[in-house]
Amino acid sequence: MKAADSNQALMAMQALVISADDYAQNAAIDAGILRLIALGKLSATSCLTLSPRWPQAAQQLAQYRSRADVGLHLDFTQYVQPLHMPLAQLIRSSLLRRLPASAVRNSILQQLQRFEDATGHAPDYIDGHQHVHQLPQIRTELVAILQQRYAKEHRPWLRLARPDWKDGVKAGVIRLLGAAALEQAAQQAGIACSQRLLGVYGFGQASSYLPRLQRALDQASDQKGTRGLTNGLVVLMCHPATSEQDDRNDSIQADRRQEYNDLLHYDLEAALASRQLRLLRGTDYFRV
Numbered sequence: 373m374k375a376a377d378s379n380q381a382l383m384a385m386q387a388l389v390i391s392a393d394d395y396a397q398n399a400a401i402d403a404g405i406l407r408l409i410a411l412g413k414l415s416a417t418s419c420l421t422l423s424p425r426w427p428q429a430a431q432q433l434a435q436y437r438s439r440a441d442v443g444l445h446l447d448f449t450q451y452v453q454p455l456h457m458p459l460a461q462l463i464r465s466s467l468l469r470r471l472p473a474s475a476v477r478n479s480i481l482q483q484l485q486r487f488e489d490a491t492g493h494a495p496d497y498i499d500g501h502q503h504v505h506q507l508p509q510i511r512t513e514l515v516a517i518l519q520q521r522y523a524k525e526h527r528p529w530l531r532l533a534r535p536d537w538k539d540g541v542k543a544g545v546i547r548l549l550g551a552a553a554l555e556q557a558a559q560q561a562g563i564a565c566s567q568r569l570l571g572v573y574g575f576g577q578a579s580s581y582l583p584r585l586q587r588a589l590d591q592a593s594d595q596k597g598t599r600g601l602t603n604g605l606v607v608l609m610c611h612p613a614t615s616e617q618d619d620r621n622d623s624i625q626a627d628r629r630q631e632y633n634d635l636l637h638y639d640l641e642a643a644l645a646s647r648q649l650r651l652l653r654g655t656d657y658f659r660v
Contacts, residue, residue: 567604
């Protein structure tokens with residue numbers, strides 16, 4: 373096959389990012405994510421820059437810069453910062469437009485600055501811990517800051533939390549909390565966005581992860597899933613961690629370990645090829 377024909381065939385395949393959340397939360401999560409990146413099974417990870425271990429974790433991640441996008445996992449519920457509260461309270465306050473705008477802005481700026489100080493570069497992309505980045509008020513401040521802080525060619529892309537409706541009640545709730553509004557604001561500001569988010573499920577069902585992973589890959593390859601959307605990037609979200617450390621504060625620890633083990637032993641390359649999927653970094657997708 374000629375090189376031009378090969379490139380055309382590659383471009384015809386559905387682009388997929390596999391993104392691991394919560395980098396820097398603890399050593400087991402970091403170890404799992406780094407191993408999976410090294411094996412070519414992840415193409416992105418988003419980081420909790422308010423974590424006390426972030427500066428150390430950032431150093432460990434630096435060697436994988438060319439192999440995976442490194443993003444900011446915007447946090448308003450995990451670590452103490454200018455605006456911190458339980459998720460339910462954050463959602464309620466944002467929907468009622470009662471969050472202090474200055475506190476929202478300062479928190480986003482703090483997390484971006486900590487990212488840049490530790491890595492020496494802007495985030496490749498931004499998503500949200502518990503998808504908070506697309507909540508009312510937060511999304512407004514986030515888009516404004518990205519537009520002001522970064523030149524257009526260097527702006528991070530945004531991971532929309534837009535799961536498929538058929539993924540259940542949790543997926544529907546996440547989607548309704550602001551995916552469409554964030555996309556509209558981002559488009560007006562010249563900020564690229566992914567289109568679909570796969571991998572949403574109710575935690576506490578660790579043993580069933582492999583079938584869920586396979587189903588998510590089937591969904592990624594299903595062009596009907598993008599009906600009504602612009603042709604775009606699909607992201608499969610995951611939360612892997614090794615079993616090297618017990619973290620009693622981590623309520624989804626068992627799920628993380630199962631996700632890691634299944635991703636580690638699964639023939640992902642064959643699974644992608646059979647579904648006409650190509651794994652890549654979001655920055656490479658949007659750069660074309």
